[in-house]
């Protein structure tokens with residue numbers, strides 16, 4: 001009697017275990033399998049994770065997406081529908097909510113060991129830059145950062161010297177740890193087929209973190225996110241002060257539905273927040289349209305925007321280096337040109 005009542009659940013559990021075991025077994029014997037480490041916040045997958053999946057599919061082999069944290073299971077349903085994802089692993093533990101490298105990296109290491117993955121991919125975001133070097137050290141492999149092209153499962157292309165040279169590198173490590181530049185790969189789209197299987201991982205070493213998350217102070221904006229916006233308007237030192245920046249740039253951005261960026265000179269002079277800096281030591285963007293206002297076009301600035309589809313520039317100096325990379329240039333005083341352009345754009349809406 002007892003056996004009859006419990007048999008279906010026992011069988012279901014046994015079947016689930018067998019399927020999970022079979023998947024891990026298949027991965028172990030598959031010559032190539034990639035773990036895509038994804039970022040999420042407030043129950044939503046973050047946009048920088050979508051190109052990670054596309055890059056992972058370019059390696060060949062299966063793609064297992066990993067989500068960790070309290071919301072991992074609820075975000076997993078969104079990820080399971082994405083093209084290219086073979087399976088979603090969740091580690092539903094609040095200890096990973098703040099993505100502290102000290103406990104996140106050992107958890108990844110454990111999952112890589114359990115799943116026999118040959119490649120691990122994350123975004124070249126603050127998250128990836130924080131966690132992947134520690135993971136690489138734990139695995140004793142060389143990390144390959146900021147990958148912009150994948151030739152094959154061991155040959156990758158990445159910019160060096162602030163984007164002034166492009167290196168093609170070949171890795172002979174058993175496990176390849178990569179961070180990828182989001183603007184170099186298209187975002188994975190939702191597929192029409194059936195969703196991938198979602199499974200809670202049993203590989204959670206629960207390592208105590210030696211650091212504690214205290215608080216964060218995030219810049220809030222109603223505008224599109226600078227890193228993923230399709231249009232960006234950036235202001236430079238030519239704007240002269242913060243009052244001018246605030247008076248001219250937001251109306252121009254609103255008229256274009258664009259995110260606002262800034263040069264380092266503008267940020268260092270206090271015209272704009274640090275989070276808006278574009279360039280070698282700021283954000284790397286590649287929107288459909290990048291409009292540089294009062295920016296000279298120093299190489300360190302170009303490193304962050306030269307892959308934009310259309311580059312437009314307003315500068316009063318016809319010899320400014322920005323015009324060498326610009327598709328469209330206006331030699332004019334920005335204090336006249338920007339209000340005029342803003343009004344024209346608004347009237348055309």
Ligand SMILES: Cc1cc2nc3c(=O)[nH]c(=O)nc-3n(C[C@H](O)[C@H](O)[C@H](O)COP(=O)(O)OP(=O)(O)OC[C@H]3O[C@@H](n4cnc5c(N)ncnc54)[C@H](O)[C@@H]3O)c2cc1C
Pocket residue numbers: 235236237238239262263264265266277278279280281282283293294295296297298299300301304314315316317320332333334335
């Ligand atoms: C290690 C390192 C890292 C760096 N990282 C970055 C980085 O990430 N991002 C970055 O931006 N920079 C970076 N820099 C700084 C970079 O070298 C430049 O100093 C900076 O980009 C210059 O900013 P800017 O173009 O706004 O200012 P400027 O070079 O001073 O140019 C201002 C421009 O405004 C124009 N202008 C002035 N008045 C007007 C007007 N009325 N109308 C129209 N045009 C006008 C001028 O003709 C000029 O071309 C870095 C430097 C170093 C050494």
